[in-house]
Amino acid sequence: MRVRRSLLPLLAAALVATACGGADPSDPGSADDDGTTTEADGAAAEDDGTEDGDGDGDGDGDVIRVGFVHTSPVTDGGWTTSHDRGAQAVAEEFGDAVEITTIDSVAEGPDAERVIEDLARQGHDIIFATSFGFMEPMLAVAEQYPDIVFEHATGYMTADNMGNYFGAAEEGRYLEGMAAAGASETGELGYVAAFPIPEVLRGINAWTLGARSVNPDATVRVVWTSTWYDPETEGQAAQGLLDAGVDAIGMHQDTPATGQAAAGAGAYWTGYHSDRSEEVPEAWLTATIWDWAPFYIERVQQVMDGTWESESYYGSMADGMVNLAPFGDAVPDDIRTEIETRQQEIIDGEFAPFTGPILDQNGDEIVAEGDSMSLEELLSIDFFVEGVIGSPTG
Numbered sequence: 001m002r003v004r005r006s007l008l009p010l011l012a013a014a015l016v017a018t019a020c021g022g023a024d025p026s027d028p029g030s031a032d033d034d035g036t037t038t039e040a041d042g043a044a045a046e047d048d049g050t051e052d053g054d055g056d057g058d059g060d061g062d063v064i065r066v067g068f069v070h071t072s073p074v075t076d077g078g079w080t081t082s083h084d085r086g087a088q089a090v091a092e093e094f095g096d097a098v099e100i101t102t103i104d105s106v107a108e109g110p111d112a113e114r115v116i117e118d119l120a121r122q123g124h125d126i127i128f129a130t131s132f133g134f135m136e137p138m139l140a141v142a143e144q145y146p147d148i149v150f151e152h153a154t155g156y157m158t159a160d161n162m163g164n165y166f167g168a169a170e171e172g173r174y175l176e177g178m179a180a181a182g183a184s185e186t187g188e189l190g191y192v193a194a195f196p197i198p199e200v201l202r203g204i205n206a207w208t209l210g211a212r213s214v215n216p217d218a219t220v221r222v223v224w225t226s227t228w229y230d231p232e233t234e235g236q237a238a239q240g241l242l243d244a245g246v247d248a249i250g251m252h253q254d255t256p257a258t259g260q261a262a263a264g265a266g267a268y269w270t271g272y273h274s275d276r277s278e279e280v281p282e283a284w285l286t287a288t289i290w291d292w293a294p295f296y297i298e299r300v301q302q303v304m305d306g307t308w309e310s311e312s313y314y315g316s317m318a319d320g321m322v323n324l325a326p327f328g329d330a331v332p333d334d335i336r337t338e339i340e341t342r343q344q345e346i347i348d349g350e351f352a353p354f355t356g357p358i359l360d361q362n363g364d365e366i367v368a369e370g371d372s373m374s375l376e377e378l379l380s381i382d383f384f385v386e387g388v389i390g391s392p393t394g
Helices: 079-097 110-121 132-144 169-183 198-214 231-243 257-264 293-305 333-347 375-379
Strands: 002-006 064-069 098-103 126-129 149-153 162-167 188-193 219-224 248-252 268-273 284-290 312-315 322-324 365-367
Touching: 064 079, 064 110, 064 293, 079 098, 079 268, 079 284, 079 293, 098 110, 110 126, 110 132, 126 132, 126 293, 132 149, 132 162, 149 293, 169 188, 169 198, 169 248, 169 268, 169 284, 169 322, 169 333, 188 198, 188 231, 198 219, 198 248, 198 375, 219 231, 231 248, 231 257, 248 257, 257 268
Parallel strands: 002 098, 064 098, 064 126, 126 149, 149 162, 162 312, 188 219, 188 248, 248 268, 268 284
Antiparallel strands: 284 322
């Protein structure tokens, strides 16, 4: 098994990820702790027909070439790190039967299309792209390479050779909101959010519904950052909320900057993507976290077996793709018990976070009592629920 990584954004079509057949044992910086290889600055090579540019891998036709494209660094400790753990699980599962290329810090838009096309031209058998803004670029490349499998995370577009995948983060978000309201002394909560797209709106609404199940008078003030990954901007947004009086904050961002700001103000924080309790323990409540490994292993196995088919996959707490991180000390014992009970109800299919009655922030009924929003409705959500302060359009 060979794993190669590019830790720099690719800004021109000629720049591609190059493979490392093995780390130089005399170079202590040439390998990661997991035994995979990371490209150093300036190590990218042109697609000139040399090794890794000819689309033939290492010449072994049985080796499946797997590509991953991310918008933030694999070291972000959040969204991209969670996917990279899944890639590592693929490497561990299949060993020498796979070759993995990971390219991170890729800007959404034209750069993404060039990077994805580079991987396709090199002959990768399956390519995963893990940011919403990679959807249309991936679709454009998929149309040009019908014999390659493409998988896009968080989007909604598909093709005969392109599927999409995500998970019910709203299940964890609801439980996070319960923790935030349980820890808050004022009921004034905040949320640092990236972009006003359905994925993010869905999470904010679920977080609010969970909070108001504990404190019906709780409010959630939202600030938009227009970025997935920018520690400075995220921290400034969180500080603005703290200055406005909130004492517990949720987030849809990739760094712990929100939690660091909360800790500095003596407030509390629910994270996202991974367990970061050890980084900011004094502010930590819990977080929705991901386990992508089973999905990635299954999809690569399907490509190996020739059984892959395009589909829209939506994981959940029931299948283990979505999980809840351990609680911080600030979550009261009675609230922990309530959360654990509700989580089991979600897993057992006895409760769905978007179950009525639900009002929007204007007081209009969106979901009637006893009804639940369908997956199609959740994936196209464009409103804020009652209790949210801010605009769902950004």
